[in-house]
Amino acid sequence: MIPLKSAVSITIETFPGWAEEVARQLELTVLERESGADYHQWLVNFEGSRLFLCFQHYADCAWLEALSAGDEGVAVWLTGQWNQG
Template sequence: MTIETFPGWANALAQALGLTVLEREAGADYHQWLVDFEGSRLFLCFQHYADCAWLEALSGQDEEVAVWLTGQWNRH
């Protein structure tokens, strides 16, 4: 994945996992999208230099949701 291909990939992932994209932020070397999953707020992040994408919970109570969604993500 590249910084240019992340949006298409992330939109497909959001649709597959049932995530609602609330906000999109992008910089020269990153993307950070605020998403909602059944009331849990998370960031879907991509860092160009690390060549890595991940989900990050906004609160401790959403950590389990982020872990579960990551498991689902790995199946797609």
């Protein structure tokens, strides 16, 4: 897991707005949104690759997670694109 960088502090409350911006800039299509008391997990699509855009309160971290081993490179590449910006 490689954390997604953020210029602002991400919290359980601010994640949705921040994640919408991540999705817009990386051209991700949000398919599903799930959340709980201490996490957010959004299923996203990027050119046929399915990934989770995740945030965990206790880890104080957001990241992209591939659903399959074949999409791990896509998650790493997208994370690099975001972290460079």
